[in-house]
Amino acid sequence: MTNEEFLTEMQDVLQTEEELSMDTVLDDLDEWDSLSVMATMAFLEKSFGIKTTMKDYHEMKTIGDIAKKAGL
Amino acid sequence: MATASFKNTRMIGIKTVVPEHCVNIDDELRYFENNPKKLSRAKKMMGYGRRYIADDNTTVTDMAVDAAEILMAEMKINRDEIDLLIFVNQNPDYPRPSDVCLAHGRLNLKKACTSLQINLGCSGYVHALMTAAGLMSSGAFKLCLLLCGDNPAHDISVDNRKIAPVFGDAVSATLLKYDCNAPESFFVTGTNGKKWDKIIHPFGGQALPFKKEDFDFRIHDEAGNVWTAEQGLMKGEDVFNFTMDVAPALLNDTMKAANWTAEDVDLFAIHQANKQIVEAIVFKAEIPAQKAPVETFSRYANNSVNSVATVLCDQKRDLKKVVLCSFGIGLSWGGAALDLSGMYNGGISTYISPKAKPTREQQIQHWINYFKGDEK
Incomplete structure (x- = not known):
């Protein structure tokens, strides 16, 4: 998955209309809530086989951090 | 995972009942900061829709007895032929005796009817089917009535938006018959008891009995959800990863046990935890999504122990080869591969709560009189 594809997918995962970049700060997104965390967990597991925990999400600050976790 | 297969037992009928009171997520904008956009997003992501909630006058046994009476009437079953009664649930009418004994009495079943209570949650229906099949395959029992349901929504505080929109109440009755021409049934089950505290009601048992002051505590989390001692707890992300x-x-192991491929299967009835989780399971298991409905969650929510039975009853058609997949509290899981050809599907009907039931005060007075010996 390219970075561009990842950002498009993340827009759908988070169900946000905001244009996303790797630098987008998660806490700046209105949609970054517990639903989105669960949706991101499902996305990383489904598309990358990567398991994450709540602790991981406390440590992630940006969309780029999620990409890094996915191995991009 | 443990695999078992049994011959000579056929599931001949099933019926689910839901309470009258229906709640629609569209009327609960308050859970979403009164923001219609957030509500619509949550509906899309989680599949929130309708759920049915039992009133304070209704118990699981009330609904189970109703489901059984309707099923027996519709199928013209002679209740004297029932020689095995199983009730699977975790949220009983009384701490003791087991609901299965209450149901036995209320259904006027014969005394020579073995009655078993199974205490399991989301994986319980499959475990109960396996127990029935195991006991019946030798011919020791000829006709089994299996009751299942927990009414999880009834006890959840509306202030707990983490779990309140997820759960709905539903109770089912299933009939199984000894039949030497029945197709073989396959079961795959397992437990991870090390994760016993991932979904739990901490209070009310021997480890942490209720004390008077426990009823006063109200714990708030960062998002403003409230937890009280009467309520359960769930570590969502751990349960998700499990x-x-x-x-x-489990889906693939169950198919393998029956020597089926996804093409052979008519329906995958997956525990309706929520839409997001069911879709993620279907994706990872690489099974065809059109055979694994998630719409039951939007119509009836997560019915805990009855969830897979609700999926079966929600299918308005005759079923053939079905794979059940259930998982949850325990942590415990169970899969079943069943050929349900010829089974009567009684669908889902509404349980009408009788108006003239003893009030709480009348019940308490009854037990006081009972203790004093004024009443037998």
């Missing part, structure tokens, strides 16, 4: 570890493999 589900992703277990459920997709």
Whole structure:
């Protein structure tokens, strides 16, 4: 998955209309809530086989951090 | 995972009942900061829709007895032929005796009817089917009535938006018959008891009995959700990771046990935890999504122990080869591969709560009189 594809997918995962970049700060997104965390967990597991925990999400600050976790 | 197969037992009928009171997520904008956009987003992501909630006058046994009476009437079953009664649930009418004994009495079943209570949650229906099949395959029992349901929504505080929109109440009755021409049934089950505290009601048992002051405490989390001592707790992300570890493999192991491929299967009835989780399981298990409905969650929510039975009853058609996949509290899981050809599907009907039931005060007075010996 390219970075561009990842950002498009993340827009759908988070169900946000905001244009996303790797630098987008998660806490700046209105949609970054517990639903989105669960949706991101499902996305990383489904598309990358990567398991994450709540602790991981406390440590992630940006969309780029999620990409890094996915191995991009 | 443990695999078992049994011959000579056929599931001949099923019926689910839901309470009258229906709640629609569209009327609960308050859970979403009164923001219609957030509500619509949550509906899309989680599949929130309708759920049915039992009133304070209704118990699981009330509904189970109703489901059984309707099923027996519709199928013209002679209740004297029932020689095995199983009730699976975790939220009983009384701490003791088991609901299965209450149901036995209310259904006027014969005394020579073995009655078993199974205490399991989301994986319980499959475990109960396996127990029935195991006991019946030798011919020791000829006709089994299996009751299942927990009414999880009834006890959840509306202030707990983490779990309140997820759960709905539903109770089912299933009939199984000894039949030497029945197709073989396959079961795959497992437990991870090390994760016993991932979904739990901490209070009210021997480890942490209720004390008077426990009823006063109200704990708030950062998002403003409220937890009280009467309520359960769930570590959502751990349960999610467990589900992703277990459920997709369970689907495939169950098919393998029956020597079926996904093409052979008519329906995958997956525990309706929520839409997001069911879709993730289907994706990871690589089974065809059109055979694994998630719409039951939007119509009836997560019915805990009855969830897979609700999926079966929600299918308005005759079923053939079905794979059940259930997982949850325990942590515990169970899969079943069943050929349900010829089974009567009684669908889902509404349980009408009788108006003239003893009030709480009348019940308490009854037990006081009972203690004093004024009443037998």
